[in-house]
Amino acid sequence: MLTFRSFVVSLLWLNLLIIPIPVLATLGEDFSPALIKKTHQLSALRVNPQNKYTVNEYAVEAGTLVREFVGPTGKVFAVIWKGPYIPDLRQLLGVHFNDYAATAAQLSRPGRHPLMLRNSQLVINAGGHLHAFSGLVYLPDQMPEGVSEDELQ
Amino acid sequence: MKIISTYIAAIVSIMLSSSLYADTYNTSTHILIIPAIQSGLATYSDVSVDLGTDYQVTAVQASAASDLPILTVDNYDAFNNLLTIPLVSVGDQIYQNVEVKLGRTFQVLSVGGCTGVGCSAATPVNVAPLIVDNGPVSLLLPGQLVGSTNVAFTTVTLCQPGTSNCQNIDHVLVDTGSSGFRVISSQLAQNLNLPAVMSSGKAVFECLQYVSSFNWGSVNMADVKIAGEVASNIPIQIINANSNNSVPRSCSRNGGAATNTVDTFGANGILGIGNLPYDCGDVCTTSPPIPAAYYSCSGNTCQSISLPLAQQVPNPIARFSKDNNGSIIQLPEVPFAGASNVQGVLIFGIGTQSNNELGNAKVITLGTNTLDANYNAFTTIYNGQKLTGSFVDSGTSAYYFSDSLLGSCSGLGSGYACPKSNLSLTATNQGLSSSSTVNFDVANADMLFNNNYNATAFSNLAVQTAPGSSFDWGLPFFYGRSVFTGIQTSTSLPYVAY
Numbered sequence: 334m335l336t337f338r339s340f341v342v343s344l345l346w347l348n349l350l351i352i353p354i355p356v357l358a359t360l361g362e363d364f365s366p367a368l369i370k371k372t373h374q375l376s377a378l379r380v381n382p383q384n385k386y387t388v389n390e391y392a393v394e395a396g397t398l399v400r401e402f403v404g405p406t407g408k409v410f411a412v413i414w415k416g417p418y419i420p421d422l423r424q425l426l427g428v429h430f431n432d433y434a435a436t437a438a439q440l441s442r443p444g445r446h447p448l449m450l451r452n453s454q455l456v457i458n459a460g461g462h463l464h465a466f467s468g469l470v471y472l473p474d475q476m477p478e479g480v481s482e483d484e485l486q
Numbered sequence: 487m488k489i490i491s492t493y494i495a496a497i498v499s500i501m502l503s504s505s506l507y508a509d510t511y512n513t514s515t516h517i518l519i520i521p522a523i524q525s526g527l528a529t530y531s532d533v534s535v536d537l538g539t540d541y542q543v544t545a546v547q548a549s550a551a552s553d554l555p556i557l558t559v560d561n562y563d564a565f566n567n568l569l570t571i572p573l574v575s576v577g578d579q580i581y582q583n584v585e586v587k588l589g590r591t592f593q594v595l596s597v598g599g600c601t602g603v604g605c606s607a608a609t610p611v612n613v614a615p616l617i618v619d620n621g622p623v624s625l626l627l628p629g630q631l632v633g634s635t636n637v638a639f640t641t642v643t644l645c646q647p648g649t650s651n652c653q654n655i656d657h658v659l660v661d662t663g664s665s666g667f668r669v670i671s672s673q674l675a676q677n678l679n680l681p682a683v684m685s686s687g688k689a690v691f692e693c694l695q696y697v698s699s700f701n702w703g704s705v706n707m708a709d710v711k712i713a714g715e716v717a718s719n720i721p722i723q724i725i726n727a728n729s730n731n732s733v734p735r736s737c738s739r740n741g742g743a744a745t746n747t748v749d750t751f752g753a754n755g756i757l758g759i760g761n762l763p764y765d766c767g768d769v770c771t772t773s774p775p776i777p778a779a780y781y782s783c784s785g786n787t788c789q790s791i792s793l794p795l796a797q798q799v800p801n802p803i804a805r806f807s808k809d810n811n812g813s814i815i816q817l818p819e820v821p822f823a824g825a826s827n828v829q830g831v832l833i834f835g836i837g838t839q840s841n842n843e844l845g846n847a848k849v850i851t852l853g854t855n856t857l858d859a860n861y862n863a864f865t866t867i868y869n870g871q872k873l874t875g876s877f878v879d880s881g882t883s884a885y886y887f888s889d890s891l892l893g894s895c896s897g898l899g900s901g902y903a904c905p906k907s908n909l910s911l912t913a914t915n916q917g918l919s920s921s922s923t924v925n926f927d928v929a930n931a932d933m934l935f936n937n938n939y940n941a942t943a944f945s946n947l948a949v950q951t952a953p954g955s956s957f958d959w960g961l962p963f964f965y966g967r968s969v970f971t972g973i974q975t976s977t978s979l980p981y982v983a984y
Contacts, residue, residue: 422741423741446883462879463760465877
């Protein structure tokens with residue numbers, strides 16, 4: 334069984350700075366070490382001090398940064414992005430992409446506005462403008478104990 | 487009696503035809519050339535006026551007199567937009583005192599000359615009118631009777647490059663948050679032939695993503711004219727109104743809505759006059775191509791491509807032959823309860839003419855490192871928090887920020903903030919080298935709309951965002967100010983000033 338501690342240890346042992354994209358992980362799904370292999374893309378991994386989660390970070394086009402927050406169950410419970418372009422949200426949000434798109438489609442005022450949604454299953458906060466986008470999407474019911482939204486930066 | 491009935495018949499026939507005929511009036515471009523206008527002791531000759539698309543002839547009097555038409559400025563009632571033309575000739579017919587109710591799209595285009603004492607430029611070449619009104623269509627929201635709110639529009643003239651085959655596009659959204667001119671394809675006249683931009687024999691298309699929507703459409707060449715300024719032969723985007731089936735997956739991957747109709751887009755077009763000179767720039771000239779930017783298409787099959795700067799969609803101001811380093815938006819103060827049909831101006835150039843000096847405006851310089859938190863943005867300090875990535879954006883219709891006092895509306899103001907009482911707030915915007923404090927108000931949107939549902943402009947509308955979000959200073963910030971947007975060049979950093 335993959336415990337959180339052995340998961341973290343195996344990641345650190347692999348000395349990983351290199352994680353493939355885009356076959357990485359999707360919101361709500363497992364982050365699997367088996368997928369890790371060497372690529373040209375640089376990334377970073379950090380473990381938060383209380384070992385409640387790990388953050389997997391990588392860059393997509395033009396230096397746009399994506400961070401995936403992985404909980405003790407090995408599942409991605411939050412994603413954030415920041416940079417000149419919006420990443421592939423179909424890949425990043427998986428089954429939650431449809432909810433994201435439905436929220437955008439229901440905006441009562443025409444388009445170029447921040448996108449926000451807040452319910453017990455899904456929280457979306459996306460904003461920015463041309464060449465300066467940022468977004469946070471997380472699953473409240475999969476947040477590890479004691480982790481607050483403020484930490485998802 | 488007979489004279490009166492002839493008079494009435496003449497009015498009726500002119501009103502029914504709902505058009506103004508004159509030897510110097512071009513019905514297809516609705517441009518009227520007024521041979522002479524007197525203002526005091528000065529006589530302006532050949533004043534060219536665009537009557538726009540929404541004027542109405544409201545009164546006319548038949549006359550047998552034949553005289554040189556003289557229009558005095560006294561005959562133009564600017565408050566009610568009523569122009570009284572002393573003489574209009576229609577073939578052999580002469581009509582006197584033709585009263586025309588000018589619509590929102592009226593503009594004075596040019597003045598041929600001036601003689602006499604006290605001549606001055608009737609209309610500066612670098613000034614375009616702005617209107618914050620209901621928009622091109624009635625955008626009905628659930629439970630509301632109001633159309634557009636806090637959107638500034640202007641009129642842009644599009645021409646087939648190098649020709650006089652032109653079309654005025656009214657209700658173009660003025661957006662300091664993006665770059666490039668885009669128009670909804672359904673608004674273009676059939677005979678406006680704008681050549682397609684090509685790459686390796688295929689037509690170039692573009693995906694322009696916003697936060698919650700995108701524009702998909704072809705890239706074509708046009709002359710873009712606003713007031714007296716001209717951007718000759720530049721790429722623009724024609725937003726394809728029929729594109730729903732052919733949008734590439736990479737374009738729709740932002741989860742946004744394809745706002746490709748006037749209804750869903752909220753305007754006939756958009757004039758992006760932000761800080762960046764191109765809508766993409768160097769990063770789109772190199773390989774591998776950015777997935778959701780430029781494409782070459784053959785039928786419904788498109789692939790992402792890199793594109794030289796010359797073929798990318800530019801900020802039209804940067805391509806004017808002069809007054810091309812930025813712009814100023816000036817809108818009047820809006821009273822607490824809101825206002826309708828607020829008029830202002832869009833001035834081209836900063837420090838290039840006597841009417842566009844920076845003066846005492848505080849300059850907030852923006853970051854230029856694409857990986858920096860303040861790329862094309864600045865820091866807003868609010869409630870002790872430093873909010874990076876903040877920006878000023880005429881294309882946003884409210885103040886978007888986070889404050890637990892904002893609350894959210896459940897009535898007519900649904901989507902906006904509904905604080906329990908009116909808020910008088912302060913924030914400080916910090917650029918690279920200077921900072922400036924802003925005082926602003928937020929009121930309860932349910933109450934505002936309940937009391938004034940016809941209003942199209944409110945200075946105190948806000949939307950609650952998540953804690954830590956960037957501060958988006960939307961159109962309310964512009965009321966009662968001159969807001970300068972400085973375009974980034976090889977020698978000038980991008981900035982906002984006010």
